[in-house]
Amino acid sequence: MWHAPWIPWLEWDQFRAAFNPMIVPNSTLVSSLFNEDREWDFQLSAIWMVPSVASSLNLIPRLPNNHEDKLIWKDATSGEFSTRVAYKSIIKSRRAENDPIWGHIWKLKISERMKLFLWKLGRDILPFGERLQRIFGNEVMCAICDEQEDSAVHLFCHCPLAKSLWLASPWGVRSEELNLYSSLQLLKWLLEPPPLLQHGNFEVEEFRKFGISLCFTLWSVRNQAFHEHVRPSFLITFNRIKSLVAELNSVFISPQDSSIDQSSLDAGLEVLQGEFVVFVDAACKDLRSVAGIIVTKANSEVVEAFSAQLQAVLPLEAEAWALLHAVHRCLSQGWHNVTFAVDCQLLVWGIKARKTPNWRAAGVFARLLDALDCIPSASVVWIPRTGNEKAHKLAKWSFNSYQFGFFNAEELAPLVAI
């Protein structure tokens, strides 16, 4: 009970603090908190733990009773120990990487150089004069206007050149009025523009591309002015920003758009063989999730369609539960020559490898493998999301309308166009 952090969502110090301080640590086992049916005994748990933890123990995913216990390394997604994840766990607390802004930078569809630039901006390690002054003590003025101290907030917001560029942008931003005091604040403003700015047909993505291009260009213009004493013109700088935005638009097309081509769709549909093809998907949001399942004959005639509420938090967990529902349905109907079509690659990969891709889904995953073992002639294949539209729409509609159970083709027609 005391010597392993077995409550998944608690860090070690939180875990220790979850226990009743009046109880002396001894060698009690966690299983002593189970009743005869191997469910949590909440009355007993309430003696051991603070009420908020005791009452949420049922959220701990558990392996089915016929499975052996497994040791999980919490910081590894797979739950498996390796020296690599151990090292990451050790340095985790030392890296101040907890702010989601850093993760956001690496996911942007911009060049690696621009990402590095944004990262340096946020970390305040771009070699501005103000920074050099903190080290060497001599004041450095802005190389562009020579009016104020050379700093990130000045160059990107207050310098006359920056002001006119922002004002000429499609959003007509008055950058001198922004209350930004650090380069980290500026970075956050660029990546997550405040709702106040967002009116009309404001496109966050467009704004980001422009803002990042503006700062990136200004930094290079500033360096040129600093080293070569060249005064940049508004027009040339503005055109450089515009061509950089155009470059981002043409080179960095989002991967979702490019993956939906006809060949991958055909490749997915080609493998949908068998007497029955069962399309499975899950909708998952705000700790709720719903399965959408559509059973068709090989000639794509719909046999039945149903939805079900799921007990899942992770999207992967929801997909696994949805598939488990579909497998159970086929077992109960005696349908054995079945192909299950899902659009979650991680799930299909895990089934093929007989290994849960995420230990948090270990419980449902074990059940799923057991259930699939009961229909050896069935197969699970991955199809692209576009090939799974119907199940996807059914899950989404059911999620939003709170209607669950079986639906006939008539009820579904307007929604999923079967």
Ligand SMILES: [Zn+2]
């Ligand atoms: Zn200036």
